[in-house]
Amino acid sequence: MIEKTERLLSVLKLQPVVPVLIIEDLATAVPLARALVAGGLKAIEITLRTPVALAAIEAVAKEVEGAVTGAGTILNPEHYAAAVEAGAQFIVSPGTTPDLLDAADDHEASFLPGASTASEAMILRAEGYEVMKFFPAEQAGGAAFLKALSSPLAGTLFCPTGGISLKNAMDYLSLSNVICVGGSWVAPRELVAAGDWAGITKLASEACALTA
Template structure:
C-alpha cells in the first residue's frame, strides 16, 4: 500500500499522544519561535505544529528543531511535495496537510517522516485509508460538522483516528477528546497573537498547562 507504513504510523501516534492539544502556530517572526516553543514545552505541550503560511515558517521550524529541548516540531499547511521536502530538511519530525493530493501522498511515501493528511468527508477518509493512512487531520473541524459528524464516522470507518483542527477551542475541545476516534485536537488558542507579539511567555505557558490538563 502507498502512504504510511505501520512504523511511520507508530511514530506519528507517539508524537500525537504526547498531549491532548497540539498547538497550531502561525509564526511571523522566526526570532520569536524559540521563546514561544519553550513556553509551550514548559506548559506540557511538546508536539508543536508551525504552519507554512508565512515566509518565516521554515526558519522557525529550523530554530525550534535546533534549539528547543523536548520539542517535537512539525510543519503544517504543507500543500505540495516541494514544501514537504523543504519542511523535512528544516527539521520537521512530522508533516501536516489540510487535505491530500497525489503529490503529497507520494512525498509521504518516499519520506521517513510521518504525515498527518487532512480529510473532511467520508469519501476523503476512505481514499486516504486505501492509500495506507489510518491517522488523519479532520479539517476544518467545526465547519465540516464538528464533533457530532466525527462521532458519526466512528462506526462505519472504525479504526481510523483523527486530530480535529479548525474552530477547536478550550470550550469545545472535550467534545472531541471524549470521542473514541480522536487521538488529540489541534488548536491555536494556546498561543494568542497578542501574547506572542508581547513576548508573554509566562502567559502562554499557563494556557499550555491548561490545555495539557485536558483529558479525553
C-alpha cells in the same frame, strides 16, 4: 507505513492539544516553543503560512529541548521536502493529493493527511493511513460528524483542527476516534506580541489538563 504510523501516534499521544502556530516574527519562535514545552505541549505544528516559517521550524528543531517539531499547511511535494530538510519530524496537510502521498512515501517524516468527508477518509484508508487530520473541524460538521464516522470507519483516528478552543475541545477529545486536537488558542497573537511566555505556558498547562 506501519512504522510511520506508530511514530506519528507516539507524537500525537504526547498531549491532548497540538499547538498550531503561525510565526510572523522569527525572533519569537524559540521562546514561544519553549513556553509551550514548559506547559507540557511538546509536539508543535508550525504552519508554512509566513516567509519565516521554514527558518522557525529549523530554529525550534535545533534549539528547543524536548520539542517535537512539525510542519503544517503542507500543500505540495516542494513544501514537504523543504519542511523535512528544515527539521520537521511530522508533516500535516489541510487536505490530500496524490502528489503529497507520493512525497510522504519518499521521506521518513510521518504524515498526517487531511480529510473532511467520509469518502476522503476512505481513500486515505485504502492508501494505508489510519490517522488523519479532520479539517476544518467545526465548519465540516464538528464533533457530531466525527461521532457519526466512528462506527462505519472503525479503527480510523482523527486529529480535528479548525475552530477548536478550550470551550469545545472536550466535545472532540471525548470521542473514541479522536486522538488529539489541533488549536491555536494556546498561543494567542497578543501574548506572543507581548512576549508573555509565562501566560502561554499557563494556557499550555490548561490544555494539557483537559484529559488529565
